[in-house]
Amino acid sequence: xxxxxxxxxxxxxxxxxxxxxxxxxxxxxxxxxxxxxxxxxxxxxxxxxxxxxxxxxxxxxxxxxxxxxxxxxxxxxxxxxxxxxxxxxxxxxxxxxxxxxxxxxxxxxxxxxxxxxxxxxxxxxxxxxxxxxxxxxxxxxxxxxxxxxxxxxxxxxxxxxxxxxxxxxxx
Amino acid sequence: xxxxxxxxxxxxxxxxxxxxxxxxxxxxxxxxxxxxxxxxxxxxxxxxxxxxxxxxxxxxxxxxxxxxxxxxxxxxxxxxxxxxxxxxxxxxxxxxxxxxxxxxxxxxxxxxxxxxxxxxxxxxxxxxxxxxxxxxxxxxxxxxxxxxxxxxxxxxxxxxxxxxxxxxxxx
DNA sequence: TTTGCTGCAAAATGTTTGCACGACC
DNA sequence: GGTCGTGCAAACATTTTGCAGCAAA
Numbered sequence: 001x002x003x004x005x006x007x008x009x010x011x012x013x014x015x016x017x018x019x020x021x022x023x024x025x026x027x028x029x030x031x032x033x034x035x036x037x038x039x040x041x042x043x044x045x046x047x048x049x050x051x052x053x054x055x056x057x058x059x060x061x062x063x064x065x066x067x068x069x070x071x072x073x074x075x076x077x078x079x080x081x082x083x084x085x086x087x088x089x090x091x092x093x094x095x096x097x098x099x100x101x102x103x104x105x106x107x108x109x110x111x112x113x114x115x116x117x118x119x120x121x122x123x124x125x126x127x128x129x130x131x132x133x134x135x136x137x138x139x140x141x142x143x144x145x146x147x148x149x150x151x152x153x154x155x156x157x158x159x160x161x162x163x164x165x166x167x168x169x170x171x
Numbered sequence: 172x173x174x175x176x177x178x179x180x181x182x183x184x185x186x187x188x189x190x191x192x193x194x195x196x197x198x199x200x201x202x203x204x205x206x207x208x209x210x211x212x213x214x215x216x217x218x219x220x221x222x223x224x225x226x227x228x229x230x231x232x233x234x235x236x237x238x239x240x241x242x243x244x245x246x247x248x249x250x251x252x253x254x255x256x257x258x259x260x261x262x263x264x265x266x267x268x269x270x271x272x273x274x275x276x277x278x279x280x281x282x283x284x285x286x287x288x289x290x291x292x293x294x295x296x297x298x299x300x301x302x303x304x305x306x307x308x309x310x311x312x313x314x315x316x317x318x319x320x321x322x323x324x325x326x327x328x329x330x331x332x333x334x335x336x337x338x339x340x341x342x
Numbered sequence: 343t344t345t346g347c348t349g350c351a352a353a354a355t356g357t358t359t360g361c362a363c364g365a366c367c
Numbered sequence: 368g369g370t371c372g373t374g375c376a377a378a379c380a381t382t383t384t385g386c387a388g389c390a391a392a
Contacts, residue, residue: 038345038346039346039347040345040346040347040390040391040392041391041392042346042347042348042390042391043390043391044347044348045347060381061381061382062381074348074349075348075349076348076349076350077349077350078348078349078350078383078384079347079348079349081382081383082347082348082383095270097268097270099266099268099323101356101357101380101381102380102381102382103381103382117311117312117315117317117319119317120320126315126317128311128314128315130307130311132303132307133307133324136301136303136304136326137326140288140299140301140326141288141326141328143299144288144297144299144330145330145331145334146288146290146297146326146328146329146330146331147328147329147334148288148326148327148328149291149327149328149329150326150327150328151324151325151326151327152270152323152324152325152327153304153322153323153324154322154323155307155308155311155312155317155319155321155322156319156320156321156322156323157312157317157318157319157320157321158317158318158320159315159316159317160316160317163318209371210371210372211365211366211367211370211371211372212366212367213365213366213371213372213373214365214366215372215373216372231356232356232357233356245373245374246373246374247373247374247375248374248375249358249359249373249374249375250372250373250374252357252358253358253372253373272355272356272381272382273355273356273357274356274357
């Protein structure tokens with residue numbers, strides 16, 4: 001979609017929570033999806049969507065559940081779990097696997113395709129963008145006669161902070 | 172490490188089981204590792220290593236356990252589980268996450284760095300090689316002051332066979 | 343009013359650990 | 368002979384499902 005270099009836009013793309021208009025658009029997408037598949041719009045589902053959009057990326061189901069609960073004590077884990085699946089279905093959320101044993105979700109709405117580099121010491125992560133990855137996905141698919149639909153790419157390593165920490169503990 | 176185009180070598184690299192000499196080398200590596208960290212060489216550990224080397228890639232702990240059991244009924248799941256960890260420690264095995272909820276392992280010994288494209292319909296996978304990925308790992312690490320140690324890269328899609336199956340069921 | 347939603351509790355799944363007995367060095 | 372390995376069983380962590388009461392359309 002967007003083609004020019006990211007400048008100001010990047011500020012928005014890199015932020016976890018998104019602007020008010022975007023929340024509105026996301027809600028519209030979600031509501032449309034619910035109607036399309038014959039599901040109902042409920043207070044819980046709305047609350048979960050809002051909390052999800054309003055928060056940093058890479059939430060596990062349990063983490064989102066705890067956040068949602070702060071706003072409404074009476075929302076259960078199961079509902080958060082199932083709502084996340086719905087959000088993934090309509091493209092508002094996507095799973096990211098950091099291979100730490102839990103499934104995480106991040107917003108997908110209006111964000112450039114990006115990847116993650118994860119610190120294996122402290123779990124922090126930074127995002128990066130790479131056109132090459134998309135190109136490789138297409139190329140490899142073509143060569144092997146696969147119809148590629150998605151990919152995962154994560155780099156694991158040690159962040160600057162933890163490198164320093166390690167050096168200090170050696171000294 | 173190999174730099175020229177893979178020709179005959181590819182036949183070996185792409186096969187799941189490895190040659191007899193390689194098994195010997197792998198055993199030497201394993202035995203060396205055991206000695207180094209003060210662990211004992213046992214019949215079970217040897218049997219598990221052999222079965223692992225002799226079998227196709229991408230085994231879950233449970234799958235390897237079932238295979239090992241065919242040769243020796245009395246080897247337990249726990250031992251397989253722990254031995255796989257040992258093999259990963261000394262570099263003979265590495266975890267691959269296909270995001271299907273189970274941790275899988277593949278041989279790492281004497282194989283080129285490679286990646287997987289996985290069919291989301293039937294679970295089959297093909298391997299591919301890409302220099303770009305290694306380059307990107309280094310670049311991104313440098314830019315973000317991370318010390319990169321490893322990465323995961325999988326492409327998901329639909330294989331030719333399953334594409335045809337889908338077309339047929341539509342007709 | 344009907345249909346689907348909610349949330350509890352329990353099942354299912356996969357991974358990891360404690361411990362008593364037995365095997366290796 | 369002592370130490371570590373083994374395998375059972377049980378603990379754990381996470382995801383998923385059945386069901387009775389409740390709420391949206």
